[in-house]
Amino acid sequence: MNINIADTPDECAREAADWITAYAERVLQTRDRFTIALSGGSTPVALHKLLAGAPYRDRIDWKRVHVFWGDERYVPFDDEKNNARMGFETLLNHVDVPSEQIHVMDTTLPPDTSMADYGALLHRYFDGHEHTFDLVILGMGDDGHTLSLFPGTEVVNEERDWTKAFFLPQQDMFRLTITAPVVNNAAAVIFQVEGTKKADSLKEVLQGDYQPDKYPSQRIKPKTKDFVWFLDKAAASKL
Numbered sequence: 001m002n003i004n005i006a007d008t009p010d011e012c013a014r015e016a017a018d019w020i021t022a023y024a025e026r027v028l029q030t031r032d033r034f035t036i037a038l039s040g041g042s043t044p045v046a047l048h049k050l051l052a053g054a055p056y057r058d059r060i061d062w063k064r065v066h067v068f069w070g071d072e073r074y075v076p077f078d079d080e081k082n083n084a085r086m087g088f089e090t091l092l093n094h095v096d097v098p099s100e101q102i103h104v105m106d107t108t109l110p111p112d113t114s115m116a117d118y119g120a121l122l123h124r125y126f127d128g129h130e131h132t133f134d135l136v137i138l139g140m141g142d143d144g145h146t147l148s149l150f151p152g153t154e155v156v157n158e159e160r161d162w163t164k165a166f167f168l169p170q171q172d173m174f175r176l177t178i179t180a181p182v183v184n185n186a187a188a189v190i191f192q193v194e195g196t197k198k199a200d201s202l203k204e205v206l207q208g209d210y211q212p213d214k215y216p217s218q219r220i221k222p223k224t225k226d227f228v229w230f231l232d233k234a235a236a237s238k239l
């Protein structure tokens with residue numbers, strides 16, 4: 001695991017964009033496709049916008065990229081809280097990924113059906129392969145959640161199923177998510193975490209006792225050496 005600390009959120013996004021671009025170029029030299037899981041929330045916006053513009057956009061062969069999401073809020077696609085909508089507006093509307101290679105978590109189906117379908121899709125893509133995704137991009141909430149693995153929820157401890165849907169009472173909504181086993185078998189994983197409000201949880205996640213029910217990001221322990229935390233100084237201030 002590597003920890004990269006940038007002075008500002010903009011620098012943090014730029015360093016993550018540099019890393020992702022170099023890594024995607026490297027993977028596509030020897031393989032015909034690049035599979036990536038995007039995160040939601042607000043942190044990835046700056047990163048996406050960088051990847052969608054020069055010089056990054058032109059260094060990645062987007063026609064060979066297959067896009068997935070790590071998690072979704074169960075709201076319609078055009079709702080401002082929808083993670084996939086954000087991914088399209090900030091990145092996918094500006095690069096050349098074939099539409100059949102973009103796999104949103106469907107919020108028009110019942111939540112369990114949507115996640116059963118998504119799990120089946122992931123198994124079709126990755127069964128028989130050494131790794132799952134080539135890259136999973138993760139964020140972390142102020143409370144230490146990642147994906148839709150929230151403190152105190154059963155899904156944090158999921159060992160078998162690759163996807164889950166569940167109702168999150170504190171947000172009064174269903175959540176759709178991939179689970180720790182699929183992330184921990186990815187070829188590369190990065191976290192992007194910014195801001196003072198995340199500093200306390202981040203310290204616990206990285207340096208505290210192992211308490212994944214309280215700090216679900218601790219469940220992410222990929223086998224790969226390509227595991228990088230991109231932090232800004234504010235998020236890293238308590239380390």
Ligand SMILES: O=C1O[C@H](COP(=O)(O)O)[C@@H](O)[C@H](O)[C@H]1O
Nearest residue numbers: 039040041042043139140141147
């Ligand atoms: O709800 C979510 O929150 C986390 C963190 O979001 P941020 O706004 O603090 O960057 C995000 O990683 C996750 O995908 C999203 O669904």
